[in-house]
Each structure stands twice: as C-alpha cells, then as structure tokens.
Amino acid sequence: xxxxxxxxxxxxxxxxxxxxxxxxxxxxxxxxxxxxxxxxxxxxxxxxxxxxxxxxxxxxxxxxxxxxxxxxxxxxxxxxxxxxxxxxxxxxxxxxxxxxxxxxxxxxxxxxxxxxxxxxxxxxxxxxxxxxxxxxxxxxxxxxxxxxxxxxxxxxxxxxxxxxxxxxxxxxxxxxxxxxxxxxxxxxxxxxxxxxxxxxxxxxxxxxxxxxxxxxxxxxxxxxxxxxxxxxxxxxxxxxxxxxxxxxxxxxxxxxx
Numbered sequence: 656x657x658x659x660x661x662x663x664x665x666x667x668x669x670x671x672x673x674x675x676x677x678x679x680x681x682x683x684x685x686x687x688x689x690x691x692x693x694x695x696x697x698x699x700x701x702x703x704x705x706x707x708x709x710x711x712x713x714x715x716x717x718x719x720x721x722x723x724x725x726x727x728x729x730x731x732x733x734x735x736x737x738x739x740x741x742x743x744x745x746x747x748x749x750x751x752x753x754x755x756x757x758x759x760x761x762x763x764x765x766x767x768x769x770x771x772x773x774x775x776x777x778x779x780x781x782x783x784x785x786x787x788x789x790x791x792x793x794x795x796x797x798x799x800x801x802x803x804x805x806x807x808x809x810x811x812x813x814x815x816x817x818x819x820x821x822x823x824x825x826x827x828x829x830x831x832x833x834x835x836x837x838x839x840x841x842x843x844x845x846x847x848x849x850x851x852x853x854x855x856x857x858x859x860x861x862x863x864x865x866x867x868x869x870x871x872x873x874x875x876x877x878x879x880x881x882x883x884x885x886x887x888x889x890x891x892x893x894x895x896x897x898x899x900x901x902x903x904x905x906x907x908x909x910x911x912x
Contacts, residue, residue, distance in 0.1 A: 663767050668721065671763040672705040672728055673735040675793055678756050679704030680739030682797070694740065700797055701736025702729070707793030708764035715785045716775055754854050755847070758817070762846035765790030765818040766839040769825050774835060783822040790818035790846070813853035816860065821846030 680701035683692050692700065706722045706729070713720040722728040769786030777785065791814060798805045825842030829835050852858065 663721070663771060665725070665727070667763075668709065668767065669727060669731045671760065671767065672709065672722070673731045674705075674756060674763070675708065675760045676701040676705035676732040676735030677739035678753070678760050679793070679797060680736040681743055681753060681756075683801075684740050684743035697740045698733055698736045700800065701739055702732040703796045703800060704760070704793040705732035705735060707796045708768070708789040708791075711792035712764070712768040712771065712785060712789035715788060716772060716777070718775075754851060758847040758850035758854075759843070761790045761814070761818050761850055762821055762843035764793070765822050765846055766825055766842035769822040769842065770829075770835050770839045773826060773829055779826045779830060783819060783826055786822035786825070786842075787815055787818045790822075791815050813849060813858055813860070817846045817849035817853065820849055 678701075680697050682704075683697040683700035709722045709728075710720045713722075722732075765786040767786075768789030769782050772782035772785040773779070794814075795805050797803075821842040821844075824845050825838045828838040828841055833841075
C-alpha cells in the first residue's frame, strides 16, 4: 500500500466508546417497557452502544475488531455505562444534553468508520456505507436486544441520513486532498449539526405509507372503504373485509373524478 493504514487515535476511539456507553445507559435507564432493566441489563445495553459500532465497522473491513485488542475498550464501555446509569436522574432534566450526546456519538462512529475504510483502500461509496453501519449499528443491536422497533427502520428524525451526509462530506473532502483527520472532523461536525437540527425542528423523511395510501385506496375501489367517523354505525366491518381510512382520505376530490 502506498498509504499507511489509518489508525484511529486510542483516545478518540475510547472517547467515542465512552460517550456511546453513557448514551446507551441513559436510554436503558429510562426504558419503560414490560419490565425495568436491572444494573446488569443497563450495563450490557450501554456496552452494546459503546462497542457495537466499532465491531461492526471492523467486521465489514475484514479485520479483527480493535475493541477486542485492548483491555481499555471494555473497561471504558462498562465504566461509562455505570456513570450514565448513576447520573440518569440528572440527565433526565437535561434533554438537550442527551440529544447533543446522541448526535456526537453518531458522528464519531460514522466518521471513524468511513475514514478507516478509505485508508484501507475501500472505494468511496462502500466506505460511506461502512461508516453509516458503524454509526447506527450499536443502536440497531440495542433495539433488537430490547425487543424494540429498530430506530432506523421507522419514521424518525434523520438518524441514518445525518450519518450518510456527514460521511459523504468526509469522503469527498478526502478525495479532493483534505487530510483525513480534518475530513473526519468535518464529517463529525456535519453529522452532529444535521441530527440536532432534525430533532429540534422535528424533521424527518416522508412516511412511505402516507404517500401511497390514497393511491392504494383508489386502486381497490371494489373493497368497501369506510370513513373512521362511520365506525359507530358499522360494527360488523371486521367481517366484511372493509378498509377503514381517515376522513380526509375518503372525502371525494375533483382530481379523482
């Protein structure tokens, strides 16, 4: 290789792991599902967030996970999880801090994953993909472990999109000659800003079902379509196979003829 293998500074990697552990512990501590998590459960979820992104990144790159090559990664992840658990009451009153922490964690894992992929000779587009997987991987593992809908698979506030945009800026900047460390800093900053703005202004991609439900309703005219306001007078709809749609969908419009 003409370019030396990119090595993420240990302090930076541990910082990402630590922030991820705190963020995961805060999430798990406030979980109100069918059962509360005990101390061990919270620590495990925090560790998943802290180490999951780096492990997924290295597996995709075909290398031994860096987090398993040094004692400090696991120590940092568990320690940060315990800190997050103990300070959960304080952070509950600091919602802005939690949002910022979550955004920074996404940005760091995404940037480190993309930068390491580029330095290993991976083409730009696959490198961006690897960075995105690293950014959201820990959260995906967390949601699966807790039996929750996977965050990036439903309508949300530009979770993975922020990582993809930040990773793309990193990759293009590096391709045009910017030092990889500076490009990584740019990627982290851009991802963080997009994620925070998305949360503050409640921005998200359009819901696919909402875009298509009117078209589907028109294509299935042979199936009874009943307005939600008519439900009291239609108690046997469950036996007729009727489709129940909101009032705004069932109201006729000029363009529908």
